[in-house]
Amino acid sequence: KSYPSQADLVSWVKAQDQVFSNCGGGQTSIIPDPLDALAPALVREDRQYQIAAAHFYAEDLDEAEKDFGAIADDRQSPWAQTAAYMVCRAQLRRATLYGAPDQLAAVRDRFLKIADNPAFGSLAVSAKGLAEHIAAVEDPKGELARVSAVIVAPNVQADDFAKALQDASYLLNSNSFSSAVSQRDAADPFRWVDRKSV
Secondary structure (H helix, E strand, O other), X not given: OOOOOHHHHHHHHHHHHHHHHHHHOOOOOOOOOOOOOOOOHHHHHHHHHHHHXXXXXXXXXXXHHHHHHHHHHOXXXXXXXXXXXXXXXXXXXXXXXXXXXXXXXXXXXXXXXHHOOHHHOHHHHHHHHHHHHHHHHHOHHHHHHHXXXXXXXXXXXXXXXXXXXXXXHHHHHOHHXXXXXXXXXXXXXXXXXXXXXX
């Protein structure tokens, strides 16, 4: 859909600049102003999403979750599915940044529901990856074993092997997995790398 007027488009661009201004970690959140009910539906829906996104980037995660949730509940909004995904992103960020690991299992289950819904398209793929990441953080030793099994598997597909190597690089450089990697019973490829690094 195209914007109804140039003024509406200019207003969107200015609001988008405000959204991204929150990515730098500044002390003051800059949130776009809401539009009144007389604004065209498309313009108003886009602004609602911009406001939610600004809160997300500003780490106002409770407000972001509330705003994204309201958009997700509005099935007429073109942002409904993306907002449902972003609710989970806000929950994940809050759990990881503010020390609430007990919430990770519930967030993982929400991502899996999105991953199992073909209507979410590429967001389903991203949700699956984030669910797998959460599972890995919850069970570092199990994740090492999973990646190791792919690396040493005979006749492994090239794409799977490349992804496993990428995952292995992340695991070896992530503080979340340092303890699991250093264990004597770590999976062979990781135990070998650990011995060579000592």
